[in-house]
Amino acid sequence: DAKTTQPTSMDCAEGRAANLPCNHSTISGNEYVYWYRQIHSQGPQYIIHGLKNNETNEMASLIITEDRKSSTLILPHATLRDTAVYYCIVSPIKAAGNKLTFGGGTRVLVKP
């Protein structure tokens, strides 16, 4: 699976948009980009995924560059409850066992 690189941590102001970058320069054509987040002492929670096109759901937006080598997760109006570790994961379509490999993630602190 392609590896991802994310900033270790970032702060965000409550009510402002949070833009979380992820580099996946070795991504291949059959790999999805997934975003999960983990709030302290809980299991990770799926946020969004994408292949080529930008995606939006009730939680966030995912912007994937045209060459697919990087992406940005956007939390449009960050709240204190969005404080969590955010994981960017690249995994093949129909991966064996649907495995996901979690890296270090970005620790996001939303400040009042």
Next chain:
Amino acid sequence: SQTIHQWPATLVQPVGSPLSLECTVEGTSNPNLYWYRQAAGRGLQLLFYSVGIGQISSEVPQNLSASRPQDRQFILSSKKLLLSDSGFYLCAWSVPFQGLPYNEQFFGPGTRLTVL
């Protein structure tokens, strides 16, 4: 709706003692099942996954083992715990890829294990 249960929620065990953590899933059939471990301040490490009864794939060699005696039951075991086994153990499930083209995993509440 689907739910996933793990127990116990917390566990304190002496070094060298055995371990058994259980995970069950309700509301789905033939799920893929996973065990992860998260050491303090670290990321998630996939330990085992299973695509069916009796089918276990190990990701990391260690003194842990996993079993899947029933379709929706996944057990993590050890004969002798080490200090390094301390951590937050998470069970997760997903629909087999034949059901969905992408992979969303659903995580349980976790078991916090302290080995003394």
